[in-house]
Amino acid sequence: MERKASGPLGESVSPPAVAPGRRRLLTVVLGGILTAIAGVVGAPLAAFFALPALRLSERRWLEVGRLAEFPEGEIKKVLARPLTAQAWPYETPRVTVYVLNRGAGKFTVFNIHCTHVGCPVRWNPQAGRFFSPCHGGVFDRDGRVLAGPPPRPLDRYEYKVEKGVLYAGRAYKVTERLEFREWHHA
Amino acid sequence: MAPRLSRLLDWFQERLGTREQLTCFLYRRLPEGTTWWHTLGSAALFLILLQTLTGFFLAFYYVPSPEHAYDSLVYIQNEIPFGRYVRGLHYWGASLTVVVVFFHLLRVFFMGAYKYPRELSWVVGVFLFLLVMLFGFTGYLLPWDQKAYWATVVGTHIAGTAPLVGDYLWRILQGGATVGARTLGRFYAAHVLILPVVLYAFILVHLSMVIYQGIAPTPRRGFDRIRKEEYDRLYEASKGKGETFFEHLLRDGVVALPLLLLLVWMAAAWKVPMEGVADPTDTEYVPRPEWYFYFLFELLWQFPGKWIPVATFYIPLAAVLLLLLLPFFDRTAGRSPLKRPLASGLATAALAAIAFLTYQGATAPPPPKAGAALSREMAALPPALARGRAVYDAQGCSACHVLKGTGTAAGPDLTRVGARRDAEWLKRFVRDPAAVKPDSAMPPYTDLPAEDLDALARYLASLK
Known part of the structure; x- marks a missing residue:
């Protein structure tokens, strides 16, 4: 089997040149989106899963x-x-x-x-x-x-x-x- | 090939490149000398697919709530056509999967197949093994019968003994302070949604690595001891001489078929053990885990009091880390089990320990019989000894001793204690064990009435 980077059709792929400024911008934007998803979906899901289990049950006689x-x-x-x-x-x-x-x-x-x-x-x-x-x-x-x-x-x-x-x-x-x-x- | 079929294939070929992909997949060459042992992975995959299929269908009728879970299973078993069979396939298939996955792990270990360049296949494989065990743990609760309930109580208690985070872990597993509706909901969601997704993701990675690296060569003819530098060249050369994957598939099929027949026979002939509905208020129940967790349950005997986390946390954690990191600290050239005696020796010792503990768990004496069976045994004894037998039962001696094959083996087996000790010694010992044997763990029976003690000692001394 070939042991070099190749795309789905077999031709070799090399990363295209991206200007450093543009790369930084992309990183920041993507990072921001991921953070937003983690914040509005991930955190509530974690709480949804764990908090009912961790809540001290109120005293029931x-x-x-x-x-x-x-x-x-x-x-x-x-x-x-x-x-x-x-x-x-x-x-x-x-x-x-x-x-x-x-x-x-x-x-x-x-x-x-x-x-x-x-x-x-x-x-x-x-x-x-x-x-x-x-x-x-x-x-x-x-x-x-x-x-x-x-x-x-x-x-x-x-x-x-x-x-x-x-x-x-x-x-x-x-x-x-x-x-x-x-x-x-x- | 029929022209119509050929045209259809052409259609797909234009869009997906089907022909190249299939050729590449089916006709890739395997290294020379692949063995029957190399079929264990595909056998595991086959069983996992079967578990998924039967699981899908069980989910149509099963209801994951404490009020209905048990009844829904009874309904599946008694009312639905093939219900007993389908549940049997899933139930016995679970045990079979654990066995086959474990043997697959052993095969890879003993053939040194976790070494370069398959370190990551091994790591992912260890996770797959752990996932299969998690499937077992979560699935065991779902029938909501007594053994399911109490095995889970013990399981979550064991998780709760982890240092620092134990209490949180315990509550998060249970979904609250007790094993109840939320526990069942969690285990169900994990068992049928989360674990399968994770499992198949890992399987995908595992398989793509097998395809990318090729199947590991049998460790002989140059591969028994090989340096990383020579490996690629030799493997490349060997690949030309082996069978194609297509031919190997036949072997896989030949193994899968008897496995399936075995499972079908188990599901058709054996009853799935089912006890009464879970009763958290029962104080007479004796919890037992599923057989593939016996080793852990038995290991608990060795680590009392403050040492509990050694058995419940540190040893399991060390074992998992050892497995995960194995390819990174074992970087020797030997691949044949005979060329690396230390690794093979240690693994055999660990296997022997697990086998021994599992055997101990499987042959643990049952709790003493009560009621009719006991009174029949008493009636067979002369009155002088029957009194002592009655004291033995009333005082709960069987909670720590085995007598004629029943009881708990915390203390010595008393079936033939009379051959070792006389009545006088036994009396002194039962009254105050530590005074006779300073290292004895038995609590003293100082307030036992003298005539009861006499009768008990006389009875025990008669056991020869």
């Missing part, structure tokens, strides 16, 4: 259940439901949470996802532990890592109690000492 349903010292699995109906996407009409009643009106509401790679953890009441089914992650009743690869304790939800009903809000990560570290999706 989930109704977890009446306080009487949570005996002191026990952990219960609950299907929590959003208080307000949401327009499309109607995602996660219900959310599973684990609720620990720590007594004296204090609760811990756990996120079900293992902090390793997100498999759903199971509460085992006899053993008093949460087990992840994927890579042997084990958490104690406060969500501390007992064994396996999880890098941090179970995530939690903020909560409030109103008129004898427990509500869960946004999820957050905790430190090794189970103190607030950051919102889950900051």
Whole structure:
């Protein structure tokens, strides 16, 4: 095969002489057009794609259940439901949470996802532990890592109690000492 | 040739130069000694075209929303004529494509075909391989069944462990804080619109480079070790002696046909695995990735806690960079795998590691059986041991141990633990593992009632 520059019909092509001033003008005009396209189409498309994902969701309270349903010292699995109906996407009409009643009106509401790679953890009441089914992650009743690869304790939800009903809000990560570290999706 | 056809060809000839282009394309000479291995690229292209075709038609009925995705697939499978078959072609075709593309990559690697002057063909090829894997990842979610949903939860979590940008990457992939409607929309748009356009653009570049440079010679008879300077001359000389591309096409066809028959047989004979509709509230589900991501899932075992990003980010990133840059740091003259033992050795080691991890993933024990099967097993045991078996289940031991082929292999397999340890040792160990074996990762069971511990130890000691 020929290894020199050639056009579609085979004749060789050499770049025509263009005056430097004219070349600069062409570069500026073309650059300007490309910038304009990037500005009015590219930037909005990027925002369209990424911003809904990055926006911090506003706090939506989930109704977890009446306080009487949570005996002191026990952990219960609950299907929590959003208080307000949401327009499309109607995602996660219900959310599973684990609720620990720590007594004296204090609760811990756990996120079900293992902090390793997100498999759903199971509460085992006899053993008093949460087990992840994927890579042997084990958490104690406060969500501390007992064994396996999880890098941090179970995530939690903020909560409030109103008129004898427990509500869960946004999820957050905790430190090794189970103190607030950051919102889950900051 | 019939005069009418000839006239038609003439018409096109005047406008497009069809005759020269076809002659140039079909009758270009290939180097001497092209092999059957040289058909893997065209086999990959054939499968990709087939995936595109079946994908087009699946899109007529599939609905990408969490409320309807699963039902629309059930509808395709149960109501549409040939629905099960068409979906089967697409489903099994995906796995076959991954396999063939991977073998194509291996062929090029072991024949040293990424060396001068085909460095860029290799780079584009690596991108094509990554694109095919992305097709697999995005397509896996679309059925919106349990395994699709949970594999994606794990997949996006893995992306989320990337340093610095992990959280953003995670949310951008999911389209929000959870895997939901926006995730499905994104994966669908990527799978059917964006990835195909990018894939075909890369294929176009890949193929035009093959046509421009010619197919890589088999690394023997002078090509087993060759300097850049001598390459052009020798290749030019070799080209005269080989078959034409037209003849090679026959080989391609001979490979494509059995491949197609294999796929047809798979689609007709095998059921596409489909689980219940995705349920984000289920805490009993055990997520598993698709088989070609097993190696990554299994690699996670090796890197706990703060080391997670090594398995999820640094090793994959290093592997991709190594592949992409391979032709630029491996500039030795050897092309035959035997003339470059270091490269061949390292690649074989990497292959063995991937094969081993994939095998581990494929043979991972299933979760323990519950309900009827378990009570039957308990009934077969003497009461003294049955109690211990019950404690084993109640305490969740199977979350970390394998017993008689079920459970999770985080800790030692206990199927024959009685042959290694007696009841007394087991009791002390379960109570406080670290006191008996300081390097044990097992959490202590200090509050287990004494009689439960006795029963458990007696049961475990009986396993010989």
